[in-house]
Amino acid sequence: MKRLPHALVVGLSLQALSSLVFLVLFLESRDHGFTPGWEMVTNGIDAAAHALAAAGAFQLARTLAGRPALGAKIAAIAQLGLLALVALWISVELFNGSASEHWIWKLFDAARYLGALLWLAGAVGFALVATPIGLSIALPIVSALGIPIPVIGKVLYSGIHSENLAFTLEMTPYIVISILMLVAAWTRNDQVVDVAAPDPAEAFTRASKALWLRVIAALSLAGFTFLVGMARSADLMGLLRAVMLLAPLLDALALVLFARAVIALARTSLAPWLLTVASGFVLAATGMTASRIAALYRLFYGHHDGSFLDEASRDPVFGGFADQMLPLIAATGIALVLVAIGRLARERNAEDIRENVVIRTGVFVALMIGAQLTLHFIGGGSMSSPGVAVFLLLAIAAATLYALTIAAKLCQEGAELVARDPATLPAAKVVRS
Numbered sequence: 001m002k003r004l005p006h007a008l009v010v011g012l013s014l015q016a017l018s019s020l021v022f023l024v025l026f027l028e029s030r031d032h033g034f035t036p037g038w039e040m041v042t043n044g045i046d047a048a049a050h051a052l053a054a055a056g057a058f059q060l061a062r063t064l065a066g067r068p069a070l071g072a073k074i075a076a077i078a079q080l081g082l083l084a085l086v087a088l089w090i091s092v093e094l095f096n097g098s099a100s101e102h103w104i105w106k107l108f109d110a111a112r113y114l115g116a117l118l119w120l121a122g123a124v125g126f127a128l129v130a131t132p133i134g135l136s137i138a139l140p141i142v143s144a145l146g147i148p149i150p151v152i153g154k155v156l157y158s159g160i161h162s163e164n165l166a167f168t169l170e171m172t173p174y175i176v177i178s179i180l181m182l183v184a185a186w187t188r189n190d191q192v193v194d195v196a197a198p199d200p201a202e203a204f205t206r207a208s209k210a211l212w213l214r215v216i217a218a219l220s221l222a223g224f225t226f227l228v229g230m231a232r233s234a235d236l237m238g239l240l241r242a243v244m245l246l247a248p249l250l251d252a253l254a255l256v257l258f259a260r261a262v263i264a265l266a267r268t269s270l271a272p273w274l275l276t277v278a279s280g281f282v283l284a285a286t287g288m289t290a291s292r293i294a295a296l297y298r299l300f301y302g303h304h305d306g307s308f309l310d311e312a313s314r315d316p317v318f319g320g321f322a323d324q325m326l327p328l329i330a331a332t333g334i335a336l337v338l339v340a341i342g343r344l345a346r347e348r349n350a351e352d353i354r355e356n357v358v359i360r361t362g363v364f365v366a367l368m369i370g371a372q373l374t375l376h377f378i379g380g381g382s383m384s385s386p387g388v389a390v391f392l393l394l395a396i397a398a399a400t401l402y403a404l405t406i407a408a409k410l411c412q413e414g415a416e417l418v419a420r421d422p423a424t425l426p427a428a429k430v431v432r433s
Contacts, residue, residue, distance in 0.1 A: 003192045004185055005063075006266050006276040008056025011079075012182040014049035014280060018042060019174035026167050040291040044329070046086045047287030048280045054079035055263050060129070060185060063192045071128025075181070078122035085115055086287065093294035109150065116149045123177060130184035139180050146173025203264040204415035207337065210258035211408035217250035218401055241300045248293050255286040255330060262337055270418075271340040278340070281333030288326045324372060327400070331368040334407050335361060341414040348417060357413070360406050367403040371396045 022042055057076035061069045088111060123143035127136040148156060160166045221243060259282040266275035338361040345354035374396055 003189055005056040005059040006272045007052045007263055007279070008060055008185060009182065010276045010280055011049050011052030011054070011056050012178050012185075014045060015053060015181075016175045016178035018045040018049050019171050019178070021045065023168065023171040023175075026171075027164055040288050040323070041325075043086060043090055043291045044284035044287035047083060047290070048283035050079045050083035050086065051259070051283050052263075052276070052280055054083060057125070059195075059267065060188075060192070062195050064129070064188060068129045068188055068191070071125045072185075073125070074128065075122045075125030078118045078125060081118040082115070082122070085111055085118070087290070090287075090290045090294050093291070093298060113149050116147050119143050119147045119174075119177065122181065126181040126184040129188055131187035135180065135184055135187065139177070139184060142173060142180065143177055146177065197268045198264040200265055200268045200270055201415045201418040203261045203268075204341075204411050204418060207258050207261035207265070208408045208411035208415065210254045210261060211334070211404055211411060213254035213257065214251055215401055215404045215408065217247045217254065218397070218404070220250075221247035245293060245296055245300070248289055248296065252286050252289040252293065255282050255289065258334075259283045259286065262333070265337075265340070271343055274336055274340050274343075278333045278336035281329055281336065285326060285330035285333065288329065292323065292326065324375070327368065328372055331365070331403075335365055335368075338364060338407060338410050341410055341417070344414060344417055348420065350417065350420075353413070353417060357410060360410055364403045364406045364410075367399045367406075371399045371403075 025038055025042075054076045057072050057079060061072035061076065064072060088107075092107065120140065120143045123139040127139040130136045130139065145156070157166060157169060160169065259279045262275050262279040262282060266272045266279060338357065342354055342357040342361060345351075345357055374392055
C-alpha cells in the first residue's frame with residue numbers, strides 16, 4: 001500500500017471501523033438504542049471516512065488510466081453521495097419533534113434505497129479497478145446481496161427473528177465491502193504512477209488562514225455574548241441564538257478548509273501518513289460539529305415544553321462525553337499537523353525553529369487539555385461560587401483562543417520553512433579513525 005493514496009487507505013479503513021463500532025454499540029446496548037452522544041461520534045467517523053475515501057479515490061483516478069481510472073472516479077462519486085447522506089441524516093435531526101414527522105420516515109425509506117444504490121455504485125467502481133476477475137465479480141455481488149434495496153432485503157432476511165442476528169447480518173457487509181474495496185485498490189498498486197504534488201507552502205498558508213477563521217468565529221461569539229450580558233436586553237436574546245448557531249457554522253467551515261489543506265499536504269513527502277490521520281481527526285470533528293449544530297437548532301427553535309435552560313440540561317448531547325471530546329478531537333488533528341511541522345524543521349536542519357515548534361506545540365496541547373479539564377470540573381457541579389465559575393469560563397475561552405493563535409502562527413511558519421532553500425545540507429562531522 002506504499003504507493004496508494006494515503007487518504008484512500010485511511011478512509012476505507014475508517015469506513016470499516018465505523019461499521020464495526022456501530023455494530024458493537026448496538027450489540028452492547030441493553031435496549032438496542034443509541035444515545036445522541038454516540039450518534040454524534042458515529043456521524044463524525046462516517047463523515048471522515050467518506051470524505052477521505054472520496055479524496056483518495058479521485059487521487060487514485062489521476063494516477064491510473066483507462067478502465068481502472070474510470071472505476072476510481074465512479075467510486076469517488078459514490079463516496080461523495082454517501083457523504084451527502086450523512087449530511088442528510090444530520091439535517092433530519094433539525095426536525096425531530098415537529099408535527100410533520102411522517103415525511104421524515106418517507107425520507108428515511110428513500111435514503112435507504114439511495115444508500116444501497118450508492119454502495120453498489122462504489123462496489124462496481126472498485127470492481128473496475130481490481131485486477132483479479134474473481135474480486136471484480138465478488139464486489140458487486142456482495143454489495144447487492146449484503147446491502148440490498150429494502151424490497152429485496154425483506155425477501156432475503158424476513159425469516160430472521162433474532163434482532164442481534166439481523167443487525168449483525170445487516171452491518172457485516174459494510175465491513176467486508178470496505179475491506180474488499182481496499183484490496184481491489186491494492187491490486188493496482190504496481191500500476192500507480194506519480195503525479196505532481198501540491199505546493200506545501202500554499203497548503204500551509206491555507207491551513208493557517210482556516211485556523212484564523214476559527215479564532216474569528218470564537219471571538220465573535222464571545223464578544224456578542226458579553227455584549228448581550230452587559231445589555232441585559234430580552235430583545236437581543238433572539239439575535240444571540242442566531243449568533244450561537246452562526247459561530248459553529250463558521251467553525252465547521254474552518255475545519256473543512258483546514259482538513260482540505262492538510263489532505264493536500266499529505267500528498268507531498270512531508271509525513272503523509274501522519275498528516276492523513278490528522279485530516280481524519282479534523283473531518284471527524286467537522287461531522288460532530290454538524291451534529292451539534294443540529295442539536296442547537298432543535299434546542300433553540302424546536303418544539304419542546306419547559307424553559308430553555310431546562311431543555312438544555314435534559315438534552316444528552318450538551319455536556320455529554322461526545323460534546324466534551326469534540327474540542328479534543330479537533331485539537332488532536334491540529335497537534336499532529338504541528339508535529340509534522342517540527343519534523344519538517346528537523347529535516348531542514350533548522351534546529352532553532354524545531355525547538356520553538358516543539359515548545360509551542362506542547363503549549364498548544366497543554367492549553368487545550370487544561371481548558372477541557374477545567375470545563376469538565378465546572379460542569380461537574382462542584383463550583384460553589386458563580387463568580388469563580390464565570391472567571392474560569394473566561395480563562396477557558398482565552399486559553400482556547402491563544403492555543404488556536406499558536407497553531408495558526410506555526411502553520412504560517414511551516415509555509416515559510418518550506419519556502420526556504422530545500423537543498424540545505426546537514427552539517428559536516430569530522431570522524432577520526
